[in-house]
Amino acid sequence: TLRDIERVLYFESYVVIDPGxxxxxxxxxLTDEQYLEAVEQHGDEFDARMGAEAVHQLLHDLNLKQLVAQLRQEILECSSETKLKRLSKRLKLVESFLNSGNKPEWMVLTVLPVLPPDLRPLVPLDGGRFATSDLNDLYRRVINRNNRLKRLLELAAPDIIVRNEKRML
Structure with missing residues (x-):
């Protein structure tokens, strides 16, 4: 559900990528407690992650052709009108990905596109000050947080601190 995706993106829950x-x-x-319990029981036999990295990996691992076949089968066996509508919408979406040649994981940005400076100019104000685009401030915050995250990873900071910094990005 949408709520589940939000919980993964905002580092509230882990999602199992590979159960092994x-x-x-x-x-x-998995909640934090369930994840720690699973790590205690199974060690590194499975892969569970948080954040956009987890969503990106799940989208990358999707087999669209297999999903189309599965959805068509579910539509044939479906008796509920609302479920049929939902499955039809999902099938249309998956077929659109297949027909367009786009990959689902491309919906998750791994690099940030930056507008050229001419499209986010500094405007001189009265009194010698300048007005900058809000984008400049956003870029500055992303760069600062990214550098801080890099430093935290180099220092092997506790997971909760790294997770919080990733969430801020």
Whole structure:
């Protein structure tokens, strides 16, 4: 659900990427306690992540052709009108990805596009001061947070601090 995706993106829940040989299910959500318990029981036999990195990996691992076949089968077996509508919309979306040649993981930005300076100019004001575009401030904050995150990772900072910095990005 949308709420589940938000919980992963805002670092509230882990999502299982690869269950390995564990009883965990792919794409299932884990709280911090459940994750720590699973790590204690299974070690590194499974992969669970948080944030956009996790969503990107799940989208990358999707097999669209297999998903189309599965959705068509579910539509044939469907008896509920609302479920049929939902499945049809989902099928249309997946087929659009296949037909366009775009990959679902491309919806998650891994690099930030930066507008050229001419499109975010400094405007001189009375009194010798300048007005800058809000974009300049946003870029500055992203760069500062990214540098801080890089430094925290180099220092092997506690996971909760790194997670908070990633969430701020």
């Amino acid at each position: 040989m564990t009883p965990l299910e792919r794409s299932s959500l």
